[in-house]
Amino acid sequence: MINPHDAAQNGFSSAPLGLAYLAGTLQSHGLEVAIIDGFLAGLKGIQDKVREYEPDIAGITSYTPGFHSALEIASWIKRYRARTLVVLGGPHATIMWKQILATWPEVDLCVLGEGEQTLLELAQGRPFTDISGIAFRDDSKPTRSPYRQQVENLDSIPFPAWNLLPLGQYPASGLGTFNGVNIAKEPRIPVVFSRGCTGSCVFCSTWWIWRGHRCRSARNMADEIELLSKRYGVKSVWFADDAFSVNMDSVKELCREIVARDLRIAWFATTRVDAIDRELLLAMKEAGCYAISYGVETGSQPLLDLMGKTASVKAATDAIVATRKAGLRAVALMITGNKGETDETINQTVDFLKEAKPTSIGSVGGLWLLPGTALYQEVKRRGLIDDSYWLTDRPTPVYLAEHDAEELRRYTFALAYRTKVHTRWFWLLWSLYRMAKALQHGARTVSARILETTRVAGPVHPGSGRYHASQLRSVWQRASDTTGDKPTGTA
Ligand code: B12
Ligand code: SF4
16 A cells, blocks of 8 residues: 655645555455555665566555655556556545546556545455446446445444554644643544535545545544553544544544543644534643544635535634634634635635734635536636646646736735735735845745645645645646546535
8 A cells, every 4th residue: 555755735644544444354354465665665665566566456545635745656567567456446536537547557546535435345356347436447438337335334344553653753843732632743644533524615535535524432432542542652643634623422422532542642632613512622722632624715705605615604603713712722723815805805804813813813815616516617618728747747726717916926925924814915015025024034935935825734634735836837738528426516
């Protein structure tokens, strides 16, 4: 199982949880498996390990950003050992399987969505035609089997194969001591309590992997944390769920389990603003939670509605204020340059930030266009992009149909400094001033300085990370549609 070498976000990556889950299932059936994490090993390290293992199957994770590094590994493996079955899984393979199989012969097969059972059947040597949830070539034509039913009871999935990863080598993230844990020193390890989300925001592709929302039992989750803590000495944990607390009662029960078992961990989670209340916040704090990231996106209600985000600005304000009052850090994940964004909506967002006062802001500086999303489909229908974009290794495109790069920079600046959007003249003068200052002090550019202020400690999802000016240089073009299927789960 291979995590590509280009897997980091702002230089940070956590242990590859999805691959650990897949390996856990294979291991529990007595199959031999290894995980190679390119984040730790780099491309050369991946190649050395593949030479050492001579695998029958090489499974590679593919996100849309960084997809071409997964391909780079696939083609090297095929050149090195042609009879290794090269399998891609993860979001990009799930959505773009048709294009992938039509274009890159080095990929033998794509696994669609949840992967444990599918990969197990592949590894057990079942014929492709008997396995649901895969895409392959039938007489050189890309085809797929029926989608696989999601695992109904998440507790039935074996725990991730943590024995295959050097957990102590993963980075710590954040600052401070919580529940007796110095999070700046302890490697932060991901877990998931639930899979999927109840929402269907127009820019998000999570539905493709998980469809609806499912939750583990509190006892099963606490068992895993206990194992991580007692066997591997893990103290800092990240709940990598898309929407951690959608099932609030289950989370309360989990918190009780953590306290009752005296599991001394410090942890944080990401959730929806409408999935929190005071009682839950207090329970989370008592169980060692120190921060919550909320997918707020904007402080403009009409924009939220356009995004298909079934949450209100008021709920976001209430959630953030209550989180701070409960003594937890509140991170607001924001997106600038949404559909319908104007100076006015940015100013509304600034007002929201001033009122709610989140501890920090996570902002990507633009709205990413990811295949499979309703937004992507719309932009495609308007002829502004097409699937041939993904044949190249250009950066993930940003939605620029309504705003140019300069405007996005102004917006990002306004959010970072929580100040009203300035006129273009002010912006120009300010930029010149900063440029002169920057030249005075050496090499760093004005924009780099501005953009640094938008960073927050740790990964924030979705639509998070650092904004690169190059990502705004998206190239729109026309061509044919090669996407696998229509998104039925997105708004
Ligand atoms: C942890 C995480 C990260 C971590 C570590 C990633 C890692 N290698 O493990 C870090 C912080 C590095 C990261 C970075 C980014 N991430 Co991220 N991340 C997540 C997050 C929160 C959890 C992933 C996880 O562990 N899930 C739980 C496990 C069980 O699921 P899984 O990984 O999807 O794996 C299952 C299936 O997908 C499948 N599968 C996956 N890989 C494979 C491989 C094979 C061979 C097979 C058979 C099956 C298979 O089987 C697994 C088990 O069922 C998800 C959201 C989510 N909740 O899933 C976003 C998510 C994956 N990230 C996303 C994005 C956009 C990013 C960034 C671009 C963010 C940014 N702005 O920089 C970067 C991209 C970095 C890069 N170049 O690859 C998107 C991906 C969208 C897309 N279309 O690609 C997601 C879905 C968030 C979202 N809702 O939009 N991320
Ligand atoms: S953006 Fe967040 S709330 Fe919306 S569908 Fe994705 S995970 Fe759910």
